[in-house]
Every structure is written in structure tokens, then in C-alpha cells.
Amino acid sequence: METSAISTKKLTKFYGSRRGIENVGLDIAPGEVFGFLGPNGAGKTTTIRLFLDLLRPTRGRACILGRDCRRESQAVRRRVGYLPGEFQLYENLDGRRLIAYLGGLGGEVDPVRVRNLAGRLQAELDRPIRTLSHGNKQKLAILLAFLHRPPVLILDEPTSGLDPLMQQEFFGLIDECRREGRTVFLSSHNLPEVEKVCDRVGSIRNGRLVAVEKVANLRSAMVRVVELFCEREPAPWAFADLPGLGDLVLDGRRIGCTLQGPIGPLLDRAGPFGIVDLLSRRPTLEEFFLAMYGEGGSGHDRQHLPQDPR
Template structure:
């Protein structure tokens, strides 16, 4: 388990040994973490891992069974509406009143959340491609999600808590959302988002907590996860035998899943690489390469390794949704 939060004065959220039971079933098992003010913090995990439960406990929508937490320096159980007005919240399951236009609904939310800058709502709606004058019952899932994003961002809250924020959004709108997150951070706001879409968190977050079955597997920066992630390498080289190429590459630290095949007067090789790439590059510099593909590391590889270790089935045994399959990787030519 990660250590309990340290310097709470610099943190927007602290969680210490939080548990949550529904009846006899415990869904959070003593989790602890802290989120620095002005940072973007992501929690990654399969559906059912406990992401939404954590967020609801922090917002006092439900009460934890035990443990401690602070949100913007206050106890969420005691702070009441004054704290909630400092937070923008997008729930994972968004319910909208159907007999009202988006504009009127947002006006109602503004009365609750506090002052909204003139033109702010229209600006956000334009960026997301949302028609505010349509009745909410006529909106698609994606447009309802856009309306939820506008209500979360519109009053420029100190803290944004966003549960699966890009659900139902097309790729262009997802990129606009990521731009909104970066702008919020530049404005000094803190963002806490959850997702089972690893690429989303990879693009948005400074730090991530990996959650599985109500337990935090690890808390790490995105950079450190990338550094620890497995890369995939493929190359062809001339003037070398399969035996010599295999022996040469086997000595490189972090090489695994090595496969060497004959190709013309040389070899075609594929392997995985964990850790630094410099030892590999030094070896490759002595070969007559005709093609080299070194894939960019992805957070998914690190998460799959961690999940595989936790389950005791070895690395890469389950995807982030727990479906027991690996997603296709994109390679980048070198």
C-alpha cells in the first residue's frame, strides 16, 4: 500500500486508510493517497475497481466506513455546501432533467455553484460543439456528456472531480477536453479524473493511481510509468547469422521475448525491451541495419505488467477492462 499522504498543506485532496463496505462486501480496502494543488491526478482501473466509490466518498455523496480524508483543506463530511461550491463535479452516471433546455439547466446549476463569468457558458459550449437551446431529452449521450462538462467547468472551481469525463465523446471533442484540462491547470486549478481509457490519462495527468479490486497497486508519475514500460523493437540486419544475432541481443539488459528469423543474407529480429534503450542502441550501432522500428512506450504496458503481477498470472494477462486480451500497439519507425 502507498504511504499515507505527507505534506497536507500543499495538497488539494488527502486520503488516509479509507475503507468502504456495502453490507458485508468491502469495496475499498484501506486506500491512501494525496493530490497536490494545481496538479492533474488520474485514477486508472477496470470497471468495478472502486474509482467512482472513491470520488463519491470525497464529495460526501456516500460515507466511507473508516479512514480519513480532506478536500481543499476541509472535512467533506462537515464542510457542507460551502465546500461543494468550490468543486466542479462530473458524475460517471449523468442524470439530466429532460423537460428543460441545456441553457436553463446550466442557469439553475449556476445558482447553486456560484458566480459564472459572463460569456463563459457560451464559450465552453462553442468549444465542445453543444447546442444549449435544445431540450436535454433530445440530446445524444455525447451531447449530454458535453453539457455535464460545461456545468463542471463553468464556474472555474478550485477542484474538478471528473468521473470518466470523455465517455461518449468523439476524438475531436476529447482533444478539446484535454485542452480544457491543461488550461484549468495553468489557471491553478486541481483536476482529479478517473478513467479506464489509459491513453486519456496518459495525455492528461501528471500522476496516476492504479486501482484494482479496491486496492491501490501503485501511485506514480506518468514519466516514471513510461520509463518502466516495455518497448517493442523490431529490426532487420544483413551480414549476421541468426545464432550470432540472438547471442548479441540476449546480452542486452531488459531484453525479453526474443525471436530471430533468417531474412536473406541476414536476420529479422523482434523483442521486448524494459528499461533504458542506450545499451540496445550501442549493440545496434555495430550492425548493418536495413530497418528498425522502436515503439514508443505506453502506460498500458506498465499497467498490464502490474495487473499481471497482482493476479499472479504473469505480465500481460488482462487488459484494463479485465477482458484477458491485449490491445493493438502502434509502432513508430526509428
């Protein structure tokens, strides 16, 4: 546990009889960018709020940089930059005063760092916060999270409200963190975003950790939904034994299937029938994890979970 940047052991939170999360075990290495995936209400935010000591665990424990998130919460928060998923800033302040206030509570505020971050994020520091759009407020909250160069960043749905250019800038900040050996815990329900920046991902559903995978493994296991439209009606035998092919449906001149792995072999087999059009889409996060791990996270799922060293 001492060598982990973030670790949880049987972390459980019940709200009365309702389960928030149950027996979540995570082990995230220093310098790792870890994506925490799951649909709304799965338990992502509950887990994060337990890290920040906003919630108290029913059972189990969470540690950040070897410190207990409950008993040593102030020391933990000194080392963590946090971006909440849903928040409001103090509407009566402007960005500069907000940073002076909240940033100042976390230590000395380096004006050069503020200028640099504000420039990169194009954050508006001198306008009253009440006049800012959601995206501009999000930029200020990101600025606050990155301000003191914390060794651990916990970011809940960080790109919500950011335009694509700002999302790229944000991914650049994450890359810098990785290069500097800082740890990022990024909660999202956006699979492409997680795939783009994370080294590993954990998936949580109904309060249980369903799987933890390296993104590289995830990518190779990714199943695409493919539709091909041909000039001539294709023959079923043409697709026999094609590796990674599943759920094949031949409907007149339309071929519907799922495909794991490269698309080239499928195009080779369909080519003789005259491909007119091709539609390929990646599955939604929900489709992907349902296909891979099934409902509820039991049985087969267990082999994807990290070994609990304790």
C-alpha cells in the first residue's frame, strides 16, 4: 500500500440501505493516469468523495500517497488537486479573487503559474463569475485543481462543458502530469476520452468494480459494430472462420456484424461482392462493458480485477 499513489481496500459506502459502492479495491501506481468509467449513478462520484473525505466509508479504507483518506484527510488534501463533477463557484467573485481565496487556502499562489494556466485554458480571470458560461467556470475549476502542481489529481468528468480545442489543451495538461510522474485519477463516462489519455481503466457498475484493464488491452478487445452495403448479395460462406467476427446478419445486400480487431480481413472477404458503403461505429461504453463483462460484475469478471495484496 505504501508504494501506491491511490489504493483502496474493500472500500464500501452505503447510504442507509442503499448501496453507493461495495468492496472496491484499487491499486494505482505513482505516475499512472487511471480512468474510472461507469454510467451515471454507478458509484464514481461516491468513490471520489470518499477520497476527499467528503463522505465517510461504511467499511474499508482508502489511502492516497500512503495516507489514510479519513484519518489524515487534511494531509491527503494538501497533496491532491480536485475537480468536482458538479460544482458552483462563488458568483460574487471574479476569477482572480476566487483563485486568491481557494488557491490561497491550499498554499502560496504563484502568479506566474496562474498566468500560465489561465493563458493555456483561456480562462477569464477578471470577469465576475456570475457572468461566465459553464465552460468558462469549468476552466477556472481546472485551473484551481492544477494550481499547486499536486502529486495526485482527482478529476470528475473534467471535460464536460469544454469545447474541443480546450479539451485538447486539457489532455496536454494531463500528459504533462504523466511526464512529471504525477498521478491522475480521471472519472468519466466518455470512453474515447479515457482511451485517449489513460494508461489503465477501471469500470464500476452498480457500486461494484467490474474490471480493471490496461487501455492497450481494452483497445485490442474493442468490438466494433459494422454495417456493409454491397452491390450483390453476399454469400454466407465468404465470412466463415473470419477471426473476431460476431453476430453476423446477412440481410439482402446488407451485412451486419460485430468485429474485434482490424477491419482489413472483413473488407477482403466482402470486396468481391462490391462494397458500396461502410458504416462502422464503436460501441458505447455501456455496450462495450456489457459485452465484455456482463451484468453485475461477477464470475468471469473476477479475473480482470487486480489481486488484493493484503
